[in-house]
Amino acid sequence: MSQRPVWAWLAVLVLAVLVLSACAAPAAPQAETGGGAAPEEVAPAEAPGPEEAQAEPIRIGGIHPLTGGLAADGIQMDNAIRMAIQELNEAGGVLGGRTFEYLSADSTGSAEVGQTEAERLVNQGAVALICCFQSSVTSNVAAIAERSSVPLVIDVAVADAILQQGYRYVFRLQPNATAMGVYGAQYLRELADALGATVQTAAYMYDGTTGYGDSVRAAFARKAPEVGIELVAEVGYDPFGVADLTTELTRIDQLAPDVLLVTGYYNDGLLIARNAEDVDLDVKLVYGVAQGTYDQPQFVEDAGDLAECFLDSNYHWDASNPKALAVREKFQQQYGEPMRTSAVLAYQAMYIIADAIQRAGSAEPTAIRDALATTDYADHILPYPGPIQFDEAGENINARPVVMQVQDGRVVQVWPPAVAEAEPRMCVSWKQ
Amino acid sequence: MDRRLLGLFGGLALLALVGLGVGPTRIEAWFAANSVVLRQAMVTGLLIGGVYGLVAMGLTLIFGVLDIINFAHGALLTVGMYLTFLLYDRFGVDPYLAVPLVGAALFLFGGLVQRLIIHPARNAPPHNQLLLTLGLALFIENALLVAFTATPRAIRLPYERDPIGIGPLVVDFPLRIWGTTITLPKLAAFVFALLLTGALSLLLQHTDLGKAIRATAQDRVGARLVGVDIHRIHLVTFGLGTACVGAAAALVLPFLSVDPQVGNTFNITAFVIVVLGGMGSIPGALLGGLLIGLTQELSVVFAPGSTKLLGVFLVFILALLFRPQGLLGRRL
Numbered sequence: 001m002s003q004r005p006v007w008a009w010l011a012v013l014v015l016a017v018l019v020l021s022a023c024a025a026p027a028a029p030q031a032e033t034g035g036g037a038a039p040e041e042v043a044p045a046e047a048p049g050p051e052e053a054q055a056e057p058i059r060i061g062g063i064h065p066l067t068g069g070l071a072a073d074g075i076q077m078d079n080a081i082r083m084a085i086q087e088l089n090e091a092g093g094v095l096g097g098r099t100f101e102y103l104s105a106d107s108t109g110s111a112e113v114g115q116t117e118a119e120r121l122v123n124q125g126a127v128a129l130i131c132c133f134q135s136s137v138t139s140n141v142a143a144i145a146e147r148s149s150v151p152l153v154i155d156v157a158v159a160d161a162i163l164q165q166g167y168r169y170v171f172r173l174q175p176n177a178t179a180m181g182v183y184g185a186q187y188l189r190e191l192a193d194a195l196g197a198t199v200q201t202a203a204y205m206y207d208g209t210t211g212y213g214d215s216v217r218a219a220f221a222r223k224a225p226e227v228g229i230e231l232v233a234e235v236g237y238d239p240f241g242v243a244d245l246t247t248e249l250t251r252i253d254q255l256a257p258d259v260l261l262v263t264g265y266y267n268d269g270l271l272i273a274r275n276a277e278d279v280d281l282d283v284k285l286v287y288g289v290a291q292g293t294y295d296q297p298q299f300v301e302d303a304g305d306l307a308e309c310f311l312d313s314n315y316h317w318d319a320s321n322p323k324a325l326a327v328r329e330k331f332q333q334q335y336g337e338p339m340r341t342s343a344v345l346a347y348q349a350m351y352i353i354a355d356a357i358q359r360a361g362s363a364e365p366t367a368i369r370d371a372l373a374t375t376d377y378a379d380h381i382l383p384y385p386g387p388i389q390f391d392e393a394g395e396n397i398n399a400r401p402v403v404m405q406v407q408d409g410r411v412v413q414v415w416p417p418a419v420a421e422a423e424p425r426m427c428v429s430w431k432q
Numbered sequence: 433m434d435r436r437l438l439g440l441f442g443g444l445a446l447l448a449l450v451g452l453g454v455g456p457t458r459i460e461a462w463f464a465a466n467s468v469v470l471r472q473a474m475v476t477g478l479l480i481g482g483v484y485g486l487v488a489m490g491l492t493l494i495f496g497v498l499d500i501i502n503f504a505h506g507a508l509l510t511v512g513m514y515l516t517f518l519l520y521d522r523f524g525v526d527p528y529l530a531v532p533l534v535g536a537a538l539f540l541f542g543g544l545v546q547r548l549i550i551h552p553a554r555n556a557p558p559h560n561q562l563l564l565t566l567g568l569a570l571f572i573e574n575a576l577l578v579a580f581t582a583t584p585r586a587i588r589l590p591y592e593r594d595p596i597g598i599g600p601l602v603v604d605f606p607l608r609i610w611g612t613t614i615t616l617p618k619l620a621a622f623v624f625a626l627l628l629t630g631a632l633s634l635l636l637q638h639t640d641l642g643k644a645i646r647a648t649a650q651d652r653v654g655a656r657l658v659g660v661d662i663h664r665i666h667l668v669t670f671g672l673g674t675a676c677v678g679a680a681a682a683l684v685l686p687f688l689s690v691d692p693q694v695g696n697t698f699n700i701t702a703f704v705i706v707v708l709g710g711m712g713s714i715p716g717a718l719l720g721g722l723l724i725g726l727t728q729e730l731s732v733v734f735a736p737g738s739t740k741l742l743g744v745f746l747v748f749i750l751a752l753l754f755r756p757q758g759l760l761g762r763r764l
Binding site: 067068069070071072073074075208209233235236237238240241242243244246247248250251254266267270271274278279280298302303304306337 | 465466468469472473476477480574577581582583584585586588606612613615618684687688689691692693694696697698700729732733736739740741
């Protein structure tokens with residue numbers, strides 16, 4: 001009944017321009033499930049035209065946050081599993097020619113949704129699951145996996161408690177919170193000694209609202225006295241509802257610690273870096289412990305020179321391993337974004353499952369579980385001092401963090417020496 | 433009423449007792465030890481509070497005139513931040529020059545939303561309208577997720593740390609006064625926010641359009657009787673409300689990274705401010721913004737380890753108990 005005035009169309013135009021110009025950025029093409037069109041001619045291996053009457057594909061389920069605040073990682077992890085499956089299928093699959101089919105699910109970042117999605121995937125015939133990126137979601141999915149006797153390989157989720165329930169069907173690739181905190185403290189001491197720096201006191205800023213931040217902090221705090229580090233302040237904050245941390249950092253500045261420790265997600269980590277510069281925080285090092293910012297190339301993009309010198313003891317791919325570099329290169333070509341560590345772990349998880357199925361000689365969930373328990377996988381692309389092996393509880397016994405540092409605009413591994421790409425530096429960017 | 437007053441005095445007495453129990457010397461010592469942090473908290477709180485006030489002003493304006501609780505307010509802030517980011521990233525437009533551009537764009541966008549989505553539902557029950565804006569918020573959030581992915585984006589002003597000359601006076605940034613730090617982006621955001629608040633108040637008080645808006649807020653039927661085009665006023669008011677958010681978006685981008693969810697941070701705070709200041713009150717929104725900014729920073733000092741929202745919601749609950757109409761609770 002009302003005719004649309006001209007300005008209404010103008011507004012549509014503005015919105016359209018906004019959306020379109022954003023889309024002009026490298027968009028991530030969604031690769032299709034299974035061995036769809038290969039982007040380029042990779043050596044077709046020994047995969048001749050397969051018989052049509054092939055056995056049913058092996059279904060693998062993946063649950064990650066594909067929407068919501070953590071979708072940047074979730075979507076990459078989902079794509080990484082697709083990429084691994086595509087490679088495996090192109091190489092002829094497992095068990096003499098059976099291919100994989102990927103069932104993707106969106107946890108939306110919610111534990112309840114993750115749980116129902118896990119049930120759905122199991123009902124649709126998934127024989128193994130990969131998940132979840134968040135400890136809260138993983139706890140629920142692990143319970144479903146155990147109850148349904150379907151093995152779950154956790155790519156990313158840090159809370160210790162997930163594997164303290166006596167589960168038989170759950171395995172974890174990454175270092176847990178205790179390993180993160182304990183090795184974080186130990187590496188800090190080794191690093192300080194190697195640099196000849198006196199490091200006796202530290203202040204800790206951590207995500208105080210999720211189990212992740214608090215459990216890593218607690219593990220670090222338990223180990224700290226043993227390595228001669230006194231925590232003079234432990235400041236929790238809400239990583240998802242914070243617009244400024246100047247006051248908190250002023251408080252820390254008053255205590256004049258040697259090191260600022262940080263455990264949290266990306267946005268808050270960036271905020272801490274900026275606000276620490278604002279208050280001219282007087283510390284010798286800023287050291288992330290399983291922190292989500294200071295080992296990301298994007299941090300360098302966003303913070304520029306400010307990013308220099310930041311350290312982070314975190315999970316990572318093995319930057320000293322050519323195979324890891326090739327995988328990341330391929331991912332970037334295929335999906336247009338640098339592959340994050342979370343995605344590397346998801347990719348690795350898929351190969352661990354394929355290895356277990358091959359060794360089990362069967363795609364039955366219980367058989368896969370038994371094979372997973374005896375995993376001895378040396379050909380991985382993670383910076384661990386040994387093969388991937390799981391203990392009784394399902395923890396990867398060789399899982400370790402590595403310390404990374406931003407040096408001249410690049411994130412490089414600096415500790416331990418076995419996987420170091422460069423010498424660590426003792427500096428703080430705003431003091432240079 | 434009596435019981436509430438009794439509760440208030442009882443609470444104060446309890447607080448005094450606790451103070452006496454802790455001992456005046458220890459309290460004094462605490463303040464001495466924390467004086468710099470306290471000052472920094474107040475400075476940061478006020479600076480951030482100015483921006484909160486601007487965001488809340490848009491919300492309260494829309495509520496006052498259209499009687500709609502706009503849950504999409506935070507999402508519109510996110511739209512404004514992305515627009516500012518694009519202008520800066522693609523065309524090198526300074527965020528402060530982008531304030532009027534983004535404000536105008538969001539004015540148009542808000543008008544469009546009002547005409548296409550809110551207006552057709554104007555006779556629906558309030559909860560339907562509320563769900564409508566909630567749906568709009570979810571739609572915008574997810575559309576932004578598709579367009580920009582969840583990867584956060586941030587900008588860093590190249591002149592953020594340059595000294596600025598005002599006549600013969602040269603000011604170094606960040607400003608360091610009395611042990612506190614004031615950065616250029618936050619100071620600029622605060623000053624612009626106050627200016628815009630003032631401009632909007634003037635517009636409402638002294639122009640025909642402003643009078644028509646206030647008349648509509650006071651009595652829709654009466655306004656129509658004296659010849660005010662209600663539909664047009666609704667459209668313009670919604671546009672003005674979203675323009676506030678657009679301006680605020682351009683002002684916060686230099687110190688806050690943007691992702692599709694960032695508006696949620698401001699959404700909750702803005703609602704608390706609107707209720708605290710008095711629903712529909714423009715000066716109330718500014719006052720509420722400054723108070724909530726101060727509260728959230730001071731709560732970090734007094735209750736370290738808590739998140740900033742502890743103090744905010746304490747104030748919120750107290751306001752609802754003792755002054756449910758809000759501090760300046762009177763329609764426009």
